Amino acid sequence: xxxxxxxxxxxxxxxxxxxxxxxxxxxxxxxxxxxxxxxxxxxxxxxxxxxxxxxxxxxxxxxxxxxxxxxxxxxxxxxxxxxxxxxxxxxxxxxxxxxxx
Ligand SMILES: C[C@H](O)[C@H](O)[C@H]1CNC2=NC(N)=NC(=O)C2=N1
Numbered sequence: 001x002x003x004x005x006x007x008x009x010x011x012x013x014x015x016x017x018x019x020x021x022x023x024x025x026x027x028x029x030x031x032x033x034x035x036x037x038x039x040x041x042x043x044x045x046x047x048x049x050x051x052x053x054x055x056x057x058x059x060x061x062x063x064x065x066x067x068x069x070x071x072x073x074x075x076x077x078x079x080x081x082x083x084x085x086x087x088x089x090x091x092x093x094x095x096x097x098x099x100x101x
Pocket of ligand 1: 074077
């Protein structure tokens with residue numbers, strides 16, 4: 001099982017993850033993505049879902065029209081692990097391909 005990152009390791013990982021931040025009251029990371037329209041938001045979710053399923057590591061997320069709110073944590077570990085950082089990186093790359101920095 002992946003190990004929870006220390007607060008220090010989490011902070012330095014977040015420094016390299018534009019848009020992501022720690023969540024209040026819970027060991028997790030979060031980002032809200034805003035796309036051009038629903039089609040792009042759902043396209044992002046479709047692509048991210050394939051990565052998540054491939055890695056057996058899944059986001060908590062909510063879509064409203066063109067926004068997608070994502071929270072990542074490793075439930076088995078009770079906090080943020082490298083698996084969350086890797087998924088966050090992949091999500092940023094997918095969003096980047098869709099024109100969202
Ligand atoms: C059995 C299966 O491997 C686990 O339930 C996986 C699935 N996806 C998961 N996703 C996330 N984010 N955290 C987990 O602990 C987790 N566990």
